[in-house]
Amino acid sequence: MGKQVTEMLKGTLEGIVLAILSGRPAYGYEITAWLRDQGFSDIAEGTVYALLIRIEQRGFVDVEKVPSEKGPPRKVYSLNAQGREYLEEFWRTWSFLAERLEQLRKGGR
Amino acid sequence: MGKQVTEMLKGTLEGIVLAILSGRPAYGYEITAWLRDQGFSDIAEGTVYALLIRIEQRGFVDVEKVPSEKGPPRKVYSLNAQGREYLEEFWRTWSFLAERLEQLRKGGR
């Protein structure tokens, strides 16, 4: 999609994935497919997996290995209490930024 | 303000500054002060100056040195045609991201 999105995703992709997990548990391959479906056409698989490992190490998610009918076992991630707290902080930060951007767009300086 | 904002600003700060310049020409010190005023409390001066040099090298702005009543001369930046084009692309990218984020926030997965 271009470099602009790539840079903008820094910081927000993490929130996006946490938001997805707040709805229901999911695993990497599934998340990647969903993102592509939503128009994030060139998010690399490696990016998602790296991100998942990161949020696991920070303690935002619980992990469970679940056997798959097709292929190797899935690592299913679910948001825990700490993750929900962090997600709420993410939304506050996002709101702050989005409000200022909208003001700027509407001709404000 | 925390690391979350810092990461989220990657890619958007550039758009913010371009949007500011689309209103009227401005110089670094002024932009930094304005940002701090808007609640971006810990955007480093160095960050803004580096960004200005970057967008200058990409050809998005025209630069003019203007003597200041107090202190060294100002480098006044104004958005040129190429910059306006890039800014529009920025808004499209931002909209794309913002829409998906809002959907996610409203419980959609």
Next chain:
DNA sequence: ACCACTATTCAGTGTTACTATGTACCAGTA
């Protein structure tokens, strides 16, 4: 002479997403 404010610059660091590749498991088919 010294300090505060204005104004710009730059070297070094950390974080994050991308590229590219490798590993591995399973089902269908020639």
Next chain:
DNA sequence: TACTGGTACATAGTAACACTGAATAGTGGT
């Protein structure tokens, strides 16, 4: 048996960007 394709995860190296911290420099007031 060997091959292909879809599923699923991992990782080393790279690029981009914002931050830290410091340096430089001009002006006015004490």
